[in-house]
Amino acid sequence: xxxxxxxxxxxxxxxxxxxxxxxxxxxxxxxxxxxxxxxxxxxxxxxxxxxxxxxxxxxxxxxxxxxxxxxxxxxxxxxxxxxxxxxxxxxxxxxxxxxxxxxxxxxxxxxxxxxxxxxxxxxxxxxxxxxxxxxxxxxxxxxxxxxxxxxxxxxxxxxxxxxxxxxxxxxxxxxxxxxxxxxxxxxxxxxxxxxxxxxxxxxxxxxxxxxxxxxxxxxxxxxxxxxxxxxxxxxxxxxxxxxxxxxxxxxxxxxxxxxxxxxxxxxxxxxxxxxxxxxxxxxxxxxxxxxxxxxxxxxxxxxxxxxxxxxxxxxxxxxxxxxxxxxxxxxxxxxxxxxxxxxxxxxxxxxxxxxxxxxxxxxxxxxxxxx
Amino acid sequence: xxxxxxxxxxxxxxxxxxxxxxxxxxxxxxxxxxxxxxxxxxxxxxxxxxxxxxxxxxxxxxxxxxxxxxxxxxxxxxxxxxxxxxxxxxxxxxxxxxxxxxxxxxxxxxxxxxxxxxxxxxxxxxxxxxxxxxxxxxxxxxxxxxxxxxxxxxxxxxxxxxxxxxxxxxxxxxxxxxxxxxxxxxxxxxxxxxxxxxxxxxxxxxxxxxxxxxxxxxxxxxxxxxxxxxxxxxxxxxxxxxxxxxxxxxxxxxxxxxxxxxxxxxxxxxxxxxxxxxxxxxxxxxxxxxxxxxxxxxxxxxxxxxxxxxxxxxxxxxxxxxxxxxxxxxxxxxxxxxxxxxxxxxxxxxxxxxxxxxxxxxxxxxxxxxxxxxxxxxxxx
Numbered sequence: 001x002x003x004x005x006x007x008x009x010x011x012x013x014x015x016x017x018x019x020x021x022x023x024x025x026x027x028x029x030x031x032x033x034x035x036x037x038x039x040x041x042x043x044x045x046x047x048x049x050x051x052x053x054x055x056x057x058x059x060x061x062x063x064x065x066x067x068x069x070x071x072x073x074x075x076x077x078x079x080x081x082x083x084x085x086x087x088x089x090x091x092x093x094x095x096x097x098x099x100x101x102x103x104x105x106x107x108x109x110x111x112x113x114x115x116x117x118x119x120x121x122x123x124x125x126x127x128x129x130x131x132x133x134x135x136x137x138x139x140x141x142x143x144x145x146x147x148x149x150x151x152x153x154x155x156x157x158x159x160x161x162x163x164x165x166x167x168x169x170x171x172x173x174x175x176x177x178x179x180x181x182x183x184x185x186x187x188x189x190x191x192x193x194x195x196x197x198x199x200x201x202x203x204x205x206x207x208x209x210x211x212x213x214x215x216x217x218x219x220x221x222x223x224x225x226x227x228x229x230x231x232x233x234x235x236x237x238x239x240x241x242x243x244x245x246x247x248x249x250x251x252x253x254x255x256x257x258x259x260x261x262x263x264x265x266x267x268x269x270x271x272x273x274x275x276x277x278x279x280x281x282x283x284x285x286x287x288x289x290x291x292x293x294x295x296x297x298x299x300x301x302x303x304x305x306x307x308x309x310x311x312x313x314x315x316x317x318x319x320x321x322x323x324x325x326x327x328x329x330x331x332x333x334x335x336x337x338x339x340x341x342x343x344x345x346x347x348x349x350x351x352x353x354x355x356x357x358x359x360x361x362x363x364x365x366x367x368x369x370x371x
Numbered sequence: 372x373x374x375x376x377x378x379x380x381x382x383x384x385x386x387x388x389x390x391x392x393x394x395x396x397x398x399x400x401x402x403x404x405x406x407x408x409x410x411x412x413x414x415x416x417x418x419x420x421x422x423x424x425x426x427x428x429x430x431x432x433x434x435x436x437x438x439x440x441x442x443x444x445x446x447x448x449x450x451x452x453x454x455x456x457x458x459x460x461x462x463x464x465x466x467x468x469x470x471x472x473x474x475x476x477x478x479x480x481x482x483x484x485x486x487x488x489x490x491x492x493x494x495x496x497x498x499x500x501x502x503x504x505x506x507x508x509x510x511x512x513x514x515x516x517x518x519x520x521x522x523x524x525x526x527x528x529x530x531x532x533x534x535x536x537x538x539x540x541x542x543x544x545x546x547x548x549x550x551x552x553x554x555x556x557x558x559x560x561x562x563x564x565x566x567x568x569x570x571x572x573x574x575x576x577x578x579x580x581x582x583x584x585x586x587x588x589x590x591x592x593x594x595x596x597x598x599x600x601x602x603x604x605x606x607x608x609x610x611x612x613x614x615x616x617x618x619x620x621x622x623x624x625x626x627x628x629x630x631x632x633x634x635x636x637x638x639x640x641x642x643x644x645x646x647x648x649x650x651x652x653x654x655x656x657x658x659x660x661x662x663x664x665x666x667x668x669x670x671x672x673x674x675x676x677x678x679x680x681x682x683x684x685x686x687x688x689x690x691x692x693x694x695x696x697x698x699x700x701x702x703x704x705x706x707x708x709x710x711x712x713x714x715x716x717x718x719x720x721x722x723x724x725x726x727x728x729x730x731x732x733x734x735x736x737x738x739x740x741x742x743x744x745x746x747x748x749x750x751x752x
């Protein structure tokens with residue numbers, strides 16, 4: 001066992017000494033986390049969707065309607081002329097009040113900038129529709145527009161909507177970082193272990209390091225075990241760095257920490273075997289990097305590391321099951337968002353171990369001491 | 372990667388997102404609750420939602436397993452409260468592992484609540500005339516029209532008034548899309564992704580060619596060449612040109628693949644060629660400058676890939692700049708990726724990208740001059 005540890009330790013030391021190591025393990029994942037986490041913020045940090053309102057109306061109804069739109073989620077800015085740049089603008093026509101008084105149908109123009117956030121645009125549009133429904137109801141209840149503002153009955157919300165999460169799951173809305181960090185952990189375990197792990201196996205074989213190790217008292221099993229353990233620890237170091245960063249700076253919630261760690265360990269085992277296989281069958285560093293990046297990205301895309309899996313069509317969700325990342329992500333979801341226990345993630349762990357078994361078989365089968 | 376991302380999201384680009392799975396628990400079991408179920412069954416909403424009626428225990432079990440985006444619980448005595456214009460509270464249980472779809476259900480329910488609240492207030496005293504509302508498990512199929520007659524009689528005036536407001540709707544909303552990407556009709560998801568990914572690819576490719584500058588400096592080949600009739604400027608230009616030409620050649624292949632594989636419309640090909648030529652010159656000059664500054668190959672290896680990835684992350688190659696947090700968007704202006712993607716977008720809209728072209732050309736010339744100055748010093752001193 002000591003020899004296995006020693007071989008693993010040497011590999012890890014080489015990886016950590018690489019000048020770009022901290023960029024790849026910490027800085028670049030942080031950029032990912034920060035960008036994607038900010039995009040998928042969630043309701044814990046509500047950012048109001050901006051709406052510019054160009055009120056051309058000469059009567060009182062334009063201003064009244066604007067008040068109806070003003071809700072906590074919408075940041076309304078009233079202007080006199082159409083600005084050159086905006087994310088979305090609502091134009092209230094000059095004869096808005098007149099047409100309401102005359103009970104004449106009319107159109108409000110809602111312009112959305114295609115480059116701006118579509119989710120915010122949908123949020124604003126929904127609020128405008130709700131304001132239209134409220135205003136029309138009030139007008140039906142009090143058709144006399146001359147006395148409307150003095151005598152109207154304000155709109156009453158008879159039906160209220162209360163939201164919540166399933167029992168025994170979360171109490172508060174998860175932040176965007178809670179969604180993004182597990183995906184980044186899974187993606188970067190794959191990237192780091194496949195690239196560094198694969199390259200080192202190939203280099204050691206080509207430079208005769210593997211053969212020299214076998215001249216020592218280490219057996220082939222210990223050599224293989226050392227390489228495997230080294231890659232497993234590489235994956236865990238990557239997970240540990242991101243979890244600590246997430247906990248310190250982004251208030252990351254991992255649910256049951258032990259189960260999340262177990263998930264990361266099993267996933268790292270799977271990828272460790274795959275990296276030895278890649279390093280054994282490929283002979284050029286550039287090729288290993290290229291294949292590793294490609295595999296990691298394909299697995300990440302299919303596994304739901306980059307975007308919420310719910311927006312992916314069912315066919316691709318099913319196809320995603322061929323990616324180990326899918327099972328690891330699903331497992332994280334069960335632990336973090338559904339307070340899942342060991343029984344809930346058992347199937348995921350078994351499938352991941354199944355992948356590990358296949359990759360280990362391939363890695364052992366193709367493991368070569370020299371070219 | 373373009374093909375994978377495109378294939379996953381191509382259906383979404385046609386506005387055919389997966390249907391949102393909604394579980395409905397009807398604790399009211401009366402006609403008013405059936406209005407909601409009927410609404411989910413309407414053709415427009417059927418395209419968007421897949422509503423399933425379940426009992427509460429089953430619903431809770433399914434939600435706990437994350438099998439639906441949301442569960443809507445219609446409260447007990449909803450119909451009774453409705454006819455008496457008394458408050459009711461709908462419960463929307465959201466799937467915590469999903470980020471968008473549960474919010475769509477919530478917003479839909481808020482809109483439904485506003486409309487139903489309006490209806491209650493408009494017909495407030497008249498609802499009580501409908502006997503059917505008092506019957507448990509009433510269904511429109513089984514109920515008689517006679518039971519609705521007092522309501523229809525009493526509400527006749529209201530219905531006539533309503534017509535003035537609702538047919539056509541007194542206030543309507545007309546949607547318009549502005550901005551660079553408004554040409555939705557011929558929208559092709561690959562056209563959206565490929566320019567961003569291709570510029571990242573160009574950065575990597577041209578960098579490997581300009582790396583020769585560093586290799587030749589390290590090997591002493593540069594100094595040996597200076598003993599030949601070759602002038603320093605000619606040597607530097609030759610190295611930049613080789614990366615530049617290779618970049619153009621690679622991009623021509625990308626353009627061809629875009630057309631053949633992804634059926635992309637690149638717009639005016641002359642504009643595109645000019646723009647790609649200038650962009651490749653920028654990249655070659657940029658990496659020539661970096662390679663003239665780096666001390667050795669290890670340093671170059673340590674810096675170039677991170678620089679390219681940061682450019683790509685902030686410049687729109689990994690995620691659209693419009694989706695970046697506002698604080699990050701200004702960073703995108705110092706990346707080639709941002710200007711390149713903007714430029715290609717404009718060409719695809721039929722416009723020559725004057726501003727991106729000018730920015731890339733001028734900064735490219737500045738980079739080339741800087742690279743020449745530094746490199747001249749390194750190979751002649």
